[in-house]
Amino acid sequence: xxxxxxxxxxxxxxxxxxxxxxxxxxxxxxxxxxxxxxxxxxxxxxxxxxxxxxxxxxxxxxxxxxxxxxxxxxxxxxxxxxxxxxxxxxxxxxxxxxxxxxxxxxxxxxxxxxxxxxxxxxxxxxxxxxxxxxxxxxxxxxxxxxxxxxxxxxxxxxxxxxxxxxxxxxxxxxxxxxxxxxxxxxxxxxxxxxxxxxxxxxxxxxxxxxxxxxxxxxxxxxxxxxxxxxxxxxxxxxxxxxxxxxxxxxxxxxxxxxxxxxxxxxxxxxxxxxxxxxxxxxxxxxxxxxxxxxx
Numbered sequence: 070x071x072x073x074x075x076x077x078x079x080x081x082x083x084x085x086x087x088x089x090x091x092x093x094x095x096x097x098x099x100x101x102x103x104x105x106x107x108x109x110x111x112x113x114x115x116x117x118x119x120x121x122x123x124x125x126x127x128x129x130x131x132x133x134x135x136x137x138x139x140x141x142x143x144x145x146x147x148x149x150x151x152x153x154x155x156x157x158x159x160x161x162x163x164x165x166x167x168x169x170x171x172x173x174x175x176x177x178x179x180x181x182x183x184x185x186x187x188x189x190x191x192x193x194x195x196x197x198x199x200x201x202x203x204x205x206x207x208x209x210x211x212x213x214x215x216x217x218x219x220x221x222x223x224x225x226x227x228x229x230x231x232x233x234x235x236x237x238x239x240x241x242x243x244x245x246x247x248x249x250x251x252x253x254x255x256x257x258x259x260x261x262x263x264x265x266x267x268x269x270x271x272x273x274x275x276x277x278x279x280x281x282x283x284x285x286x287x288x289x290x291x292x293x294x295x296x297x298x299x300x301x302x303x304x305x306x307x308x309x310x311x312x313x314x315x316x317x318x319x320x321x322x323x324x325x326x327x328x329x330x331x332x333x334x335x336x337x338x339x340x341x342x343x344x345x346x347x348x349x350x351x352x353x354x355x356x357x358x359x360x361x362x363x364x
Contacts, residue, residue: 083210109133114217116210117172125174134217138209139177140167140187140202144231147177151202152195154234156260159252161198162191167205169213171223176233180223183212194262237261243268251284251301258282267312272325280318281310297321 106127109115113133118140128135141151142165155161166186171179185205189198237243243261245254245268258279261268267278283289285298285305296307308321 083207106131106133114214122176123172123174128172128174135172136169136182136213137172137177137179138169138206140205142166143168143170143177143181144226144228146234147231148234149236150234152198153237153260155189155198156193156195157256159256161189161193164188167202167209169209178226180225182216182221182223183209185209185212192259194259196263237265239266245270245279247299248302251304251306254301254306255282255284275313278312279308280312282306282308295320295322297325
C-alpha cells in the first residue's frame, strides 16, 4: 500500500508539471465519490486504477475527463488479477504494454489513449509482474496529458480480441491438479504466491502449500538436494519448499521425508490397450501411460 501511495504522489507531481488538475484514487475509486464527478471542472483530469463500473448517466454528466490506467495489454487482458493470469497463461518472459483509456460504462473497454511497453521476466512471480506494470504509470500519464491537450479521442479497441479475466480465489483456484502437465503446475505455484496464500495440495489430511518448485530438468543445482519429484501428466514437478501455515515452512525433503519420492512410488501403468494408449492423457510418448499420485 505504501508503494502504491508513492506512485500516486508521483503522478500528481506530473500533473502539476503539465498544468493539469490531476485527481487520482489513493484507494480504488469508491462509488461514494461518483456523485462528485459531475461537479468537477472541465480542466480536471481524473485518473483511476481499479475503477468501479461508472453508470453511463454519470459519465455523460461529467465535464472532467475520466481516464483509467490499465497497465496490461488491451483488449487481451481486461478484468482482474492480471499479474497471476499472465503467469498462468505463460506470458512471462515476454514484452507487453500498459494502457491509458477513456472510462466508459463497460469495464476496460474505452478508447485507448496511450500505451507503454514493459517486460515481464522469465519465471516471474506476481510481484515481479506488478513492478513491471507499475513502472509504466509515469510515462502513461505524461503521454495521456499531452495527447488529451491535442484533442486526441483515442483508438477503439477490437472487441473480437477482448478477453475478461476474473478474480482468483486461492481456496478454489489454488488447488494443484496433478493430472496437468508439470509446466502448468509450475506456473500455478508461481501465480499463487504473494499476495495469495499459495497453491496447495492435500497430503495425509493436511493442506500443504507449495511455495517453490521446478519442472524436472530445470531445477537449479543449489535446489536439487531439497527437491522431491512429484508425478504429473507426462513428467515430474520437483517440489522444493512447502508451508503448513504462515511461518511454518520446510524443504520438501524435510516435510515428505529424506527418501520420499512420490513420483517413483506412485507411477503406475494404466490398463489402456496398446492400440488406444496414445489417446490417454497420461501417455508418456514412449511405451507406457504414467498416472500421477492418487492422493
